Every structure is written in structure tokens, then in C-alpha cells.
Amino acid sequence: MTPEQINENKQIYLDICRKHIQREGLEDLLNYLDKETDFFTAPSSSKFHMNEVGGLCHHSLNVFNTAVRVHQQILDIATNSEFIEKLEKISLENIAVATLFHDLCKTNIYKVTEKWKKDNDNRWVSYSGYEVKDDLPFGHGEKSCFIVHRFMKLYKDELLAIRWHMGMFDLGENASPSRIAFYNALDQSPLTAIVHAADFLSTNCLEPTTKP
Numbered sequence: 001m002t003p004e005q006i007n008e009n010k011q012i013y014l015d016i017c018r019k020h021i022q023r024e025g026l027e028d029l030l031n032y033l034d035k036e037t038d039f040f041t042a043p044s045s046s047k048f049h050m051n052e053v054g055g056l057c058h059h060s061l062n063v064f065n066t067a068v069r070v071h072q073q074i075l076d077i078a079t080n081s082e083f084i085e086k087l088e089k090i091s092l093e094n095i096a097v098a099t100l101f102h103d104l105c106k107t108n109i110y111k112v113t114e115k116w117k118k119d120n121d122n123r124w125v126s127y128s129g130y131e132v133k134d135d136l137p138f139g140h141g142e143k144s145c146f147i148v149h150r151f152m153k154l155y156k157d158e159l160l161a162i163r164w165h166m167g168m169f170d171l172g173e174n175a176s177p178s179r180i181a182f183y184n185a186l187d188q189s190p191l192t193a194i195v196h197a198a199d200f201l202s203t204n205c206l207e208p209t210t211k212p
């Protein structure tokens with residue numbers, strides 16, 4: 001990603017946050033992201049989707065844009081009145097909060113490091129990659145919730161959606177407390193399923209991996 005694209009994504013991200021989120025503490029959170037974290041330049045992963053400079057912000061925008069469409073589409077075809085009522089309660093602000101901040105746990109953890117691979121002639125060559133050093137290993141969605149909550153109040157649907165955005169990939173064995181909690185979260189708020197689906201779709205259908 002070029003510095004121009006990174007800057008453009010940063011501006012788009014800030015504009016979307018300010019347009020859709022009217023909540024006390026937002027500016028403090030945005031200021032924190034800008035001044036005290038690498039959010040706008042961090043990769044989205046160390047070796048998978050959007051493992052490049054600026055990947056994390058770009059991924060967050062993809063998840064927002066996907067979730068807005070998933071919510072609208074599922075509402076268009078839903079026929080069960082209970083589901084429709086729940087879906088209609090999900091606001092654009094809920095979606096913006098739950099998607100644009102779902103991966104804040106990834107800020108300040110990816111460190112550039114020298115890695116090694118074999119070239120076409122079977123010789124070892126070094127390249128620049130990422131390794132993970134997490135000063136607050138507090139869980140994935142849990143840590144994102146914690147970071148946001150230091151600055152801005154989260155509503156229950158948003159908490160559940162951020163906490164469980166990894167869906168089945170963040171579960172223990174059958175009948176484990178985490179699995180039961182996940183199914184409860186799905187039951188309590190459709191935002192949980194929407195954000196998980198949007199994260200999964202963005203990661204696997206929109207975001208390429210840079211091969212070393």
C-alpha cells in the first residue's frame with residue numbers, strides 16, 4: 001500500500017467514524033489511535049490477509065462496508081417478525097462501532113523483523129516480515145472491547161459482536177462455557193452474526209495475502 005493510499009484510508013476511516021458515531025469519547029478514542037498506536041499503518045495479520053502496511057485500517061473499512069450490506073440484505077429477505085424486529089433495532093452506529101473497532105486488539109503488536117526464505121536457486125535470502133509481541137495478551141475480541149471501553153461506552157450488542165467476531169474460530173470444545181456463551185450471544189443480538197460474517201467475508205473474499 002502506498003503512503004497516499006494509507007493516508008486516504010485514514011481520512012475515510014475518520015470521516016466514517018465521525019459521520020456515523022455520535023458518542024461521548026469518540027474523539028478521545030480516535031486521538032488515541034492516531035497518536036499512541038500504529039492503527040493506521042499496522043498490518044491486519046503477520047502472514048495472512050492484508051499482511052502489509054496499512055492493512056489493519058483497510059480491513060476495518062472492508063468489514064464496515066460488508067456489514068452494512070449484509071445487514072441490509074438480510075433485512076430485505078427476512079420473513080420472521082421476531083428476527084425482523086431485532087434486525088431493525090441494529091443501527092448504522094452499532095454497525096460502525098462494532099466493525100471499525102473490532103480488531104483494535106491488533107494495534108501495537110506487529111513488529112517488523114528480518115525473516116528468511118529460500119529463493120528459486122534454493123539459497124537462503126532474508127526479507128522483511130512481521131512477528132507478534134503482545135504486551136496485553138487478554139484475548140482477541142475481549143482486548144478490543146477493553147481498549148474501546150477505556151474511551152467510549154459500548155452497548156451490549158456491540159460488546160457481544162466485537163467479543164465474538166471470530167465466531168467458531170474462537171471456541172472451546174462442545175459444551176464448553178465459551179461455546180455456550182457464543183450461542184447465547186448469537187441469540188441475543190443479530191449484530192454478532194453480522195459482524196462475524198462481514199469479518200469472514202472480508203478476510204476471505206476481499207483481502208489478499210502478500211507472499212514473501
Ligand SMILES: [Fe+2]
Nearest residue numbers: 102103140165
Ligand atoms: Fe479479529
Ligand SMILES: [Fe+2]
Nearest residue numbers: 059102103199
Ligand atoms: Fe477482523
